[in-house]
Amino acid sequence: MVSKLKLKIKDAIASRSNTARSIFSIFVLRGGNILIQLLIIPLSIKYVSSSSFGLWLTVSSMIAWLNIMDIGLSAGLRNKLTEAITLKDKDLAKSYVSTTYALLSFMALGGLLVxxxxxxxxxxxTILTIPKDLSYGSFEGLLCIVAISFFISFLLKPISGVAYATHKPETEYFILFIxxxxxxxxxxxVSFVYPGEGY
Structure with missing residues (x-):
């Protein structure tokens, strides 16, 4: 009886320690992400003209809107994976992860083609006002880079679901920070190799 009580107390202390470490890690990583975002803006404006930077913001905003449309696969994976982990069914957990990635890969390849x-x-x-100092070919290249980055992040989104299901939420913020x-x-x-247009 006493040994069981000691074991429960030990587990509770370990759980609180893990929670405190996760909260601290998330706080530090979020602060780091905010700092990096604040540093990227002046660095980007220094590299490209202000009109090209405005176009970049427009395109990245469009991608942010698309990024909201997760179709619920990551949240569904998190919920089902939590159930499988609770049941200690590793095969079921693996099948959930592999099925989610198979569906997302198919959707990403189809979306990239479109x-x-x-x-x-x-x-x-006719859709966007492209600055005169940016060639149309360069703009198409920019759109290709943005589309590829979007679909790579689309494929990596379930990592956050897996992290939350395994009680490691700081993993998502660490990946974003990196x-x-x-x-x-x-x-x-790039600004050193190819000097930008400046202000």
């Missing part, structure tokens, strides 16, 4: 066709067959000059850090380092590196 986007590629739209990018090269629509006249974007991707933002890579973005700012790439922009900073």
């Amino acid at each position: 986007c590629t066709l739209l990018i090269f067959f629509l006249d974007w000059r 991707s933002n850090l890579i973005n700012i380092l790439l922009i900073w590196g």
